[in-house]
Amino acid sequence: MGSVKYRFGQYVLDADRRVLSHDGDVIDVEPGAMAVLCHLVEHRDRGVSEEELRHSMGSAGAAGDGAFAGRLRAARLAVGDSDTRQRLIRTVSPRCHRFVAPVTSVPTLATPLTASAPADDEVIRFCRSVDGTRIAYALTGEGPPLVKTANWLTHLDLDRTTPMWAHWFDGLTRGRQLIRYDERGCGLSEWSVPGFALDDLVTDLHCVVDAVGLDRFPLLGVSQGGAVAVAYAARHPERVSRLVLTSAYARGQQIRAASDSERDAAEVDLNLARAGWRTQGSSFLRYFASQFLGDATPAEWDAFAAYQRQTTSVANGLRFLEEFTRIDVSRIAGEVTCPTLIIHARDDPRVPVAQALELATLIPDSRLVLLDSRNHLFTAADPAWPAFLAHLDTFLSEQV
Incomplete structure (x- = not known):
């Protein structure tokens, strides 16, 4: 799907590329202010809370009230407004703002869009799903691709420094390129979305792999992302070479x-x-954290809880919880034709091991590996973690 430029007065905003111009001249806008401006323009049909705007800014949104006020002021100045002159960005109630200027949408050609290129080898980009939802995805490492479906809950800008996820990048990018993305409604992806149904999540995955330009690739599904991976592999057998499911359920x-x-x-x-x-x-x-990390300490549970607060809104968290408890891919799991590896902790506190047995029964060309662990998400200190990586590496190396 093509991206969209927004024209208001003499300004043109390319929200995907994060570029603002005035009469053809590009305006220098710092990233936090640009994120605020883009989010307000994209959601101009309503007032947007400061909490939502903070989340649109990624890690920069964790700063205090003064820093946020400065970025809002910078966004206003970029389009000729000020704190008192609010022709375009208006404060409609305390801690709620709205873009009120008339806007014309101008479609452009679809291209993968670079939002940032950190000093390491990771690049964060954006694409648009079929319903127009902005999806953030990242490419990390070099080598053959491995696509990981989104799962509860992620934030591309924070995950690599979060203890519960950092070791996953070290392991999954060993000799390969990892492609991952934030689910709609969380992280750097768009938070205000029409739905979270399984079909929406599968479509988002499809748009990401198309944006990256992958024809055929191995696919990793973790937790509820496993159901998304199963549905995608069943619907697109020509795209998925191998399927890996861990802590997953049908x-x-x-x-x-x-x-x-x-x-x-x-x-x-x-x-x-x-x-x-x-x-x-x-x-x-x-x-709740103990259901994901059975062997963790109370301090680690608190860190996981704090991380979750940064990844999505309370309203979206509730919608996720309700949708995930109703997921059902049991009827289409038998249509998966690629070789499949199912890895599960014997004492998973969140998803019973019986779900791994069901997946192994339903998927024709599958093999099941049970590991001694009490963690739904394997931690760096978990003895099951190196075992998981060894099984993953062996399985993916069997590709022809």
Whole structure:
């Protein structure tokens, strides 16, 4: 899908390329202010809260109120406004702002767009999904590609320095190029989206691999990203050479409940998650983190909870929780034709090992590896982590 330029008065904003021009002359706008401006223009149909604007700024949004006010002021100055002269960017209520100038959208040719090129070998880019949602993706390392589906929850700008994810990059980029992306509704991808259904998530993955220009590639699905990977491999067998699923499931908790007691337990679990996520209570967030990191310390659970707060809004977190518990790829898993490796912790506290057995039963050309671990997401100190990498490397090296 092509990108879009926004024209207002004598200004033209290319939100994908993060370029603002006035009468053809490019205006220098620092990245944080540019992120604020782009988000306001893209969501000009409504007022946008300062919390949402902060998240659109990535790691820069973690700064204090004074720093945010400075970036909002810089965005206004870039388009000829000021704190008191608000012709384009108007404060509509305390801590809520809206782009109010008339805007004309001008379609352009589709191209992968570089947002930043850090000093290391990672490049973050953006593409547009079929419904227009902006999806952020990153390319890390060199060598044959490995595509990793998005999963709960990520932030491309933060993940490489987050202890729970840093070792994944070291391992997954060893001798290969890792392609990953933020799910719609979180991280650097667009937060205000029409839906989070499985079809939307599969379409987002398809748009990312098209933007990267991949014809055929191995695909890694982690946690609920495993269901997305299964659905994609079933629908696009010509694209996926090998499939790796870890901590994955075919059916969400509400779908797989087979008795009244299991359905009651699933509903209680979801209601507890709803209540805890709304209040952001520390006791709930620590309990929630323990479901992902069974062997972690309380301090590590708190760090995971703090990380989650930076990745998405409370409202989106609730939508994710509800959609993921209703995922069901059991009917199409049998259509996966590529060789598949399923790796699962024997004592996964969040996804029962029975789900790995079900996937191995449903997918024809699959093999199952069970590892001794109590972590849903393998930690760097987990003895299962090097075992996971060894199985992954062996499996991918068998490609012809």
